[in-house]
Amino acid sequence: MTPTLADRIDTLLPQTQCEQCGFHGCRPYAEAIAADEAGIDRCPPGGAIGIARLAALLDRPVVPLDPTHGVEKPRTLARIVEADCIGCTKCIQVCPVDAILGASKVMHTVVSDLCTGCELCVPACPVDCIRLDPMPLAQADDREHADAARRHFQRREARLSHERAERERQLEANKAVVAAPTARNAVLEALARARLRKKDTP
Template sequence: MKDNGVLSFCHPTVTDTKSLADRIEDVLPQTQCTKCGYAGCRPYAEAIAAGEAEINQCPPGGAEGIVRLSAVTGRKVIPLNPVHGFERPRAVAFIDEALCIGCTLCIQACPVDAILGAAKQMHTIIPELCTGCDLCVTPCPVDCIVMYPVTETTGWDAWSQADADAARCRHDFRNARLKREREENDARLAAKAQAKMAAVERLSPENAAEEAEKERKRAIIAAAMERARLRAEAAKADKDQE
């Protein structure tokens, strides 16, 4: 597999102590499918650690996954909750390229960057990277994505720890990339707003109407700059908590 920055990003950092949420996350399958009712494996792990979720909400992990979570948390082994789905063979997404319109909605939905393509261009799945989360199916406006079972076994019998570790790396790398792109975009918008403000300040109104228009533009730009400042502060706070 080519690095593309993912492998270097995902070299594990050895720590002497791990939180309960960390240890729970370590035994989740990392499909990031959200079937547990949470936005991904990490939020689910944190919910279990906080006592807000049961250990039987992960269909991809199945019965073996519940046993693993029981060993970490000390909770009793219970059956998989059917509300969240059933233990099934591992599936891989397939795109009917003849129907694909290149809308990129599937790319945006994929939590592990397992889809190649660009706007208005044909998309395709990288099978060895697909976790079978099926999050790409619903957003597709032309129903060109289907899930094909690729194993006869289910749960952890159809998925390995190496698969989980690799999927986790790609998911974390993708999140970091998206966060960086948002921050870079915010910085560009802030610079553009500052340039516009400077241009407004250089105006020399000749009458009350022009003065009022200058003030209106100044207020709009100032509000935009304040929103950008608040987003930057929120991003910094999130980073400090990591």
């Protein structure tokens, strides 16, 4: 299948899924650029090189990074200070690529090979136990790593969507159970009506 313009733009994005561009992930940003609804200057992780690549693809002028979306800086990897971790799972909940392992009240850890350096886990941590270490340059510009990050993000989004649909289905089922009279209630109501009729009979 021939790649769409959004596909080709998405391929040039770093796949951090950091949302600094104002979109929920790199793919929505790519689609907005393709539709001429967003500029090519919103991706701090991609930086000047990323903007130049997008400009070349789209035959647009190279522009500086829009500072309202952040500043360009070296890519990082998250690391949890295990001694300080309280196992709250808040970082796990916000990681867009499922790079953090752990469970409630159990120490968490970051799988560095999966981490994109989105930094979303840092403000989520209530005990400030997440540090940012430099990302190796080879990893920062590795297309295979970016492609893997895209797949992890897509799988997570699909899983969350399925879980939301399942919760909504269960909620609707519970509402139906509450709204529908049970057989016992129907019998009790019939008995009550019979008693009233008997009481009113002279």
